[in-house]
Amino acid sequence: MSDLTRKTFFLFLFSFFSLWSFSQKSELDSLQQELSLYVKRDSVRVGLLIQAVSTMTYSNPSEAFPYVEEAIAISSEIQWKKGEALGLRQKGNLHYVLADNLNALDAYQKALGLSQTIQDKQLTSSLLSNIGNIHADLKEYDKALENYRAFLTASQSLGNVPNEIRALSNMAIVYNDIGNFKEGISYLEKALALAQQEKNDLFVAAITNNLGLAYKNLEQYPRALEHYQDAAILAQKIGNKYIEASALNSIGKVNVLLEKYDLARENGEKALLLSKEIEAVEWQADSWKVLSTVYEQEGRTAEALDAYKEHIQLRDSVLNEEKKSELTRKEMEFQMERQEAEANEEIKRQQLVKNGYLIGAILLGLISVIGYFLYKRRRDALEKKKVAEFKAKVAETELKALRSQMNPHFIFNSLNSISDFISKNDTEQANEYLVKFAKLTRSILENSEKKWITLEEDLELIKLYIQLESLRLRDEFKYDIKVDKDIEMDNTLVPPLILQPFIENSIWHGIAKKENGGQINIEIKKEGEMILCIVEDNGAGRSKNMPANNQKSSLGVKITGNRLDIINQAKNTMSSIKMIDKPEGLRVELKLPLELQF
Amino acid sequence: MLNAIIVDDEQHCIDRLTELLQRHKDSIKIISNCKTIEEAEQQIKVTQPDVVFLDVHLNNATGFDLLSLLPKMDFEVVFTTSYDTYALKAFKFSALDYLLKPIASEDLENAVQKIVHNRSLKETSQKIDVLFHNFKDGIVQPKRMAIPTVEGFTMIEINNIVRFQSDANYTHVHTVTNKKVTAAKTLKYFEEILGSHNFFRIHKSHLINLSFVDNYIKGKGGYVTLLDGSKIEVAVRRKEELLKRLAF
Numbered sequence: 025m026s027d028l029t030r031k032t033f034f035l036f037l038f039s040f041f042s043l044w045s046f047s048q049k050s051e052l053d054s055l056q057q058e059l060s061l062y063v064k065r066d067s068v069r070v071g072l073l074i075q076a077v078s079t080m081t082y083s084n085p086s087e088a089f090p091y092v093e094e095a096i097a098i099s100s101e102i103q104w105k106k107g108e109a110l111g112l113r114q115k116g117n118l119h120y121v122l123a124d125n126l127n128a129l130d131a132y133q134k135a136l137g138l139s140q141t142i143q144d145k146q147l148t149s150s151l152l153s154n155i156g157n158i159h160a161d162l163k164e165y166d167k168a169l170e171n172y173r174a175f176l177t178a179s180q181s182l183g184n185v186p187n188e189i190r191a192l193s194n195m196a197i198v199y200n201d202i203g204n205f206k207e208g209i210s211y212l213e214k215a216l217a218l219a220q221q222e223k224n225d226l227f228v229a230a231i232t233n234n235l236g237l238a239y240k241n242l243e244q245y246p247r248a249l250e251h252y253q254d255a256a257i258l259a260q261k262i263g264n265k266y267i268e269a270s271a272l273n274s275i276g277k278v279n280v281l282l283e284k285y286d287l288a289r290e291n292g293e294k295a296l297l298l299s300k301e302i303e304a305v306e307w308q309a310d311s312w313k314v315l316s317t318v319y320e321q322e323g324r325t326a327e328a329l330d331a332y333k334e335h336i337q338l339r340d341s342v343l344n345e346e347k348k349s350e351l352t353r354k355e356m357e358f359q360m361e362r363q364e365a366e367a368n369e370e371i372k373r374q375q376l377v378k379n380g381y382l383i384g385a386i387l388l389g390l391i392s393v394i395g396y397f398l399y400k401r402r403r404d405a406l407e408k409k410k411v412a413e414f415k416a417k418v419a420e421t422e423l424k425a426l427r428s429q430m431n432p433h434f435i436f437n438s439l440n441s442i443s444d445f446i447s448k449n450d451t452e453q454a455n456e457y458l459v460k461f462a463k464l465t466r467s468i469l470e471n472s473e474k475k476w477i478t479l480e481e482d483l484e485l486i487k488l489y490i491q492l493e494s495l496r497l498r499d500e501f502k503y504d505i506k507v508d509k510d511i512e513m514d515n516t517l518v519p520p521l522i523l524q525p526f527i528e529n530s531i532w533h534g535i536a537k538k539e540n541g542g543q544i545n546i547e548i549k550k551e552g553e554m555i556l557c558i559v560e561d562n563g564a565g566r567s568k569n570m571p572a573n574n575q576k577s578s579l580g581v582k583i584t585g586n587r588l589d590i591i592n593q594a595k596n597t598m599s600s601i602k603m604i605d606k607p608e609g610l611r612v613e614l615k616l617p618l619e620l621q622f
Numbered sequence: 623m624l625n626a627i628i629v630d631d632e633q634h635c636i637d638r639l640t641e642l643l644q645r646h647k648d649s650i651k652i653i654s655n656c657k658t659i660e661e662a663e664q665q666i667k668v669t670q671p672d673v674v675f676l677d678v679h680l681n682n683a684t685g686f687d688l689l690s691l692l693p694k695m696d697f698e699v700v701f702t703t704s705y706d707t708y709a710l711k712a713f714k715f716s717a718l719d720y721l722l723k724p725i726a727s728e729d730l731e732n733a734v735q736k737i738v739h740n741r742s743l744k745e746t747s748q749k750i751d752v753l754f755h756n757f758k759d760g761i762v763q764p765k766r767m768a769i770p771t772v773e774g775f776t777m778i779e780i781n782n783i784v785r786f787q788s789d790a791n792y793t794h795v796h797t798v799t800n801k802k803v804t805a806a807k808t809l810k811y812f813e814e815i816l817g818s819h820n821f822f823r824i825h826k827s828h829l830i831n832l833s834f835v836d837n838y839i840k841g842k843g844g845y846v847t848l849l850d851g852s853k854i855e856v857a858v859r860r861k862e863e864l865l866k867r868l869a870f
Contacts, residue, residue, distance in 0.1 A: 459726040466705060466722070515826065622826040622857035 052079045059091075065098045070107040073098075077114045085121045092118060109138035109147055116154060126359055129158050149178030149187060153194075160198055168198050185222050189215045193231060200238055209238045229258040229267045236274055245278050252278065269298040269307045276314035289318040309338035414593065421586040422472065425521070431528070441496040457495050464488045468521065476517035476619060479507070479548065485521060486546070493531050501535045501542030508549045516555065517619040519587055525580030526559040526612045534563020534609055554598075554615050562609040584614075591617065624672040624737065627654045629662045629688065630702065631680050635723060639675060639702070642727055646734050659688040671697050673737055675721075678703040690754065695747040698737050714815045716753040717768035717775050718746075745774055752777060767815075769795060769805045776803050780819060784850050786812050786829040798834075798850065822867055825857045832867060 055076040062069055073095035080088040092115045099107030116131035132155045139147040156171030176191035196211035212235045219227035236251035252275045259268035272295035279288035292314035299307035312335035319328035438461050445454035467485050471477055483505060490503050507513060527544065535542030547558040581601065588599040597617035604611040626643070630636050636655045643650055653669055656662035659680055666674065674697055676685040685701060701720040703709055713720045719733050752766050768775045778797060787794045788809035795803040795812075805812070813823050820832045830848065837847040843858040856864055 455724075455727070458724050462722070462724050463726070469705075620859055622823075622859055 052076060052083075055079065066102060067099075067104050067107055070095045070098050070104065070111065074107075074110050074114050077118070081114070081117050081121055085118045088118055089115070105138045105142045106144060106147070109135040109142070109144070109151075111135075112138070113147070113151060113154070120154070120158065125158050125161060126363065129155065132158070145178055145182055149175050149182060149184070152178060153187070153190065156194060160194065160201075163201075165198050165202050169195060172198065185218055186224065186227070189218045189222070189224070189227055189231075192218070193227075193234070196234065196238075200234075200241070205238050205242050209235065209242075212238060225258055225262045226264060226267075229255050229262065229264060229271075232258065233267055233271050233274070236271070240274065240278060245282055249275060249278050265298045265302045266304065266307075269295045269302065269304060269311075272298065273307055273310040273314060276311070276318075280314060280317050283321075285318045285321045288314055289322075292318060305338050306342045309335050309342055312338060414590075417586070418590055421583060421590060424583045425472070425587060433532075434528070437496065438492065453495070457492065460488060460492050460495070464492060471520040474520055477520045478514050478621065479511065479516040479518050480513040482518050482520055482522075483507070483513070483548075486523060486527065489521075489524060490527065490531075490544070497531070497536065500538075500540055501531070501544060503544040503546070505546045506548070511548060511550050511555065512620070515621050517621055518555075518557075518616060519591065522584060522587065522616070523557055523559055523614065525584055526614070528580060529612075530559060530561035530563060530610065534561040534565065537564040538562075550618065551615070553618050555618050557614040557616065558611065559614075560606075560609065560611045562606075565608065565610050566603070566605055588616075595619075623648075624650050625653045625669065626650050626673040626675060627656060627662065627665055627669065627671045628652060628675045629656045629659075629680065629685065630675070630677040631657050632677075633657075635677065635702070639725060639730075642725060642730050643734075645727070646731070649738050650734060659683050659685075659691065662688050663691050666692060666697070673698045673700065675700050675702055677701075678709045686753070689750060695750055698746055699750065700733050700737070711815060712753055712764070714811075715764045715767045716749045717770045718749050718753060748777065749775070769803055770807055771804060772806050778803065780816070781831075781833070783821075784831055784834045784848055785852065785854070786821075788827045796850065796852070800850065822860075822864060824860050824864055825855055828854050830854065835868060838865070838868065 055072060059069070059072050059076060062072060073091045077088045077092045077095070080091070092111055095111035096108055096115065099105070099111055112131045112135035116128045116135065119125070119128035119131060132151050136148065136151040136155065139151060152171045152175040156168050156175055159165075159168035159171060172191050172195045176188060176195070179185075179187035179191055192211050192215035196208045196215065199205070199208035199211060212231055216228065216231045216235065219231055232251050233255035236248045236255060239245075239248035239251060252271045256268050256271035256275065259265070259271060272291045276288045276292035276295060279285070279291065292311050296308060296311035296315065299305075299311055312331050316328050316331035316335055319325070319331055438457070442454050442458055442461070445451070445457060464485070467488070471481070471485065487505065494501065494503070523546065527546070530544050535544065541562075543562050545558070545560045547556075547560070549556045549558070581603075585601060588601065591597060592599050595617055598615070599617060600615045602613040602615075604613065628636050628639055630639070636657075640652060640655075643652060650673065653671060654665045656665050657680075662674075662676075665671075676688065676699055678685045678701055680688070685699075689695070689699070699718065701709070701713060701718060702723055702725065703720060704723040710720070719736060721729055721733060749768050752764075752768050755764075755766055764780065766777055766779055769778055778795065782798045784796045784798055786805075786809055787796065789804075791806075791808055793805045793807055793809050793812060795805055797803070809823070809827065809829055813821070813829050816829070821829055822832050823829045824846065830846065834848045834850065835846050836849050838856075839845040839847070841856075843856040843861050845853050845855055846864075847853050
């Protein structure tokens with residue numbers, strides 16, 4: 025029922041955005057000429073391109089796309105947002121004319137975004153209107169109203185009354201479409217008031233005609249007739265045959281409903297004439313319908329039938345058109361839904377991907393954290409194990425060192441010596457030996473818990489030990505201890521009794537085998553960051569008594585080797601033992617890091 | 623001539639000491655040998671000896687138990703012991719004489735010389751006081767110590783000692799009251815007996831009480847300033863250990 029009204033208004037809606045639509049072939053030619061001359065990619069060429077597109081919008085829309093795309097591209101290049109927005113609007117127009125509402129809407133939306141960022145109110149309001157039109161076409165009334173309302177506000181703030189009227193009228197149409205005629209009428213009244221104020225007769229006529237339709241829908245026929253008549257008179261006055269024909273047809277229909285067939289026929293015939301004149305098929309069909317009813321009431325059945333046939337024929341063609349457009353619309357809706365669904369799908373997919381990434385990242389983080397902890401735990405465990413092993417080695421070596429110093433052989437030999445002195449009634453010697461033995465034992469026990477003692481203390485111990493052995497062997501050997509002058513005895517640290525096993529070897533395996541004249545020389549020298557300790561004897565040497573005493577002599581050396589390993593590990597030094605066989609006797613060189621107390 | 627009593631639970635030790643003291647028969651006469659603290663207590667009360675050679679371990683009791691039974695200390699004490707680190711430490715803190723068994727004749731001679739020439743009963747009872755005091759509070763952390771000096775000795779609360787400074791074979795002891803005592807001992811002697819206290823050797827010539835450290839000033843080795851205002855150099859090799867001890 026509202027098709028007619030909407031048709032009436034369609035022109036009205038369109039008249040708005042086709043700013044350059046009154047085109048001429050010649051104008052396009054001259055524009056194309058100018059474009060071929062002006063090739064610089066700047067705002068001037070954009071202006072020309074948009075102008076060219078607008079002249080082609082109705083005549084040749086599908087071929088205008090390259091121009092509009094170029095305009096958009098250049099504007100984007102030179103960052104001229106208004107140019108880009110204008111281009112997009114024109115592109116939307118092209119799609120709209122080609123009934124591609126979806127792409128039209130897309131272009132308009134992009135243009136709207138740009139025009140809002142540059143705060144171009146004029147452009148914004150025009151785009152709001154166009155977007156509203158498309159939503160109205162797609163029967164998305166809420167969105168249509170929303171955009172029209174924004175359009176209205178924008179127009180009011182710009183003081184653009186015609187646009188204000190358009191906004192109000194379009195909103196009224198939407199209300200009428202959804203059956204809210206009262207709201208529709210109130211908007212139409214507002215629009216009418218403004219149109220009258222503006223003295224815009226075309227608007228007044230169209231609005232008045234729509235008011236008539238609204239009242240007819242409310243079944244307020246007298247008021248409907250009143251408005252239709254006003255519209256018809258005004259339309260005639262301004263020579264708008266579309267509105268006049270529509271109004272006259274409507275008057276005919278209302279009179280049929282009021283059973284005033286004479287009036288109905290009179291108006292129907294007038295309308296038919298006008299419709300034929302302007303080749304408006306729809307209006308003609310309407311007129312024939314009115315006439316057919318009238319003829320039937322008047323008993324002119326043959327004419328009624330003819331009129332009815334005309335009506336059906338024309339209506340069918342209109343319906344075909346409408347069906348086609350309806351199909352297009354449905355298709356568009358479907359496409360839009362599909363696109364929306366696809367977009368939703370895409371959003372979902374992206375959300376999924378995002379979630380996937382997020383979960384992946386979290387998992388990865390978690391795995392690396394766990395991995396790190398496991399690694400750290402393993403590393404710590406290994407480290408702990410190493411430390412424990414090292415500590416165990418230290419403890420074991422310390423114990424072994426003590427045992428090698430407190431060698432049972434040494435202890436029992438000492439005791440035997442004492443016994444020997446006593447049996448020979450040499451109590452003096454026995455006593456001296458015993459006291460020294462006690463003193464040495466005490467010192468060894470005390471120092472065995474220290475890692476380092478001063479060289480001074482250590483040499484005291486060594487001396488005590490050698491004296492004891494010398495006493496036991498009845499002065500069979502002599503000894504000499506030499507320390508370099510540049511070594512501070514009371515400030516240099518050495519591991520306690522580190523030389524003792526070598527001295528013991530020299531005495532037991534070197535000197536003891538010798539008849540007399542044994543000599544042991546001990547020398548301490550500084551060698552850079554190391555101290556060199558030399559134990560040298562003129563005894564039997566290694567090779568001769570190697571097999572028999574190999575085990576014992578190597579045990580002491582082995583323990584010393586372990587002690588040096590520990591020092592090397594703890595201090596990162598290069599301590600070493602070197603054993604040199606001499607023609608007569610053995611020379612041991614022990615290198616230790618130079619450790620100072622202060 | 624000094625009258626002496628030997629207190630030891632082992633006959634061979636008594637015999638040995640008796641034999642060794644034969645060389646000093648002109649100055650010391652043994653009037654009695656005791657094997658238990660009860661016997662010794664009795665003998666000391668009856669005979670009023672000038673010197674007591676006292677074994678630290680007497681069966682289940684100690685030589686210290688014997689001394690605590692006596693109302694007054696009017697004799698010299700020379701402890702004898704074989705191997706007892708705790709007891710040795712206690713003797714050092716109280717600057718008491720002791721002989722390690724088996725007794726070396728030189729050591730005995732030194733001890734006898736000291737008793738004959740530097741007899742001072744007052745000192746001895748004070749030293750015994752310190753010994754008891756330290757024993758009562760647990761041997762590990764004695765509170766007072768007897769510091770041997772050229773003239774005799776000085777009693778000092780360990781917590782009042784700010785630092786020690788070596789001077790050849792002598793050591794200057796600086797206390798919180800700005801008293802300076804010169805000890806007839808090396809710095810090493812004090813380092814050894816005070817190692818388990820809050821003392822630390824920061825330099826060849828300096829042993830300080832860490833409780834009195836006011837500031838540490840960074841440097842190669844750096845310096846510490848103590849609460850008495852002294853500024854003392856830290857040896858490079860002691861820096862790390864010092865910072866560890868100060869828990870920086």
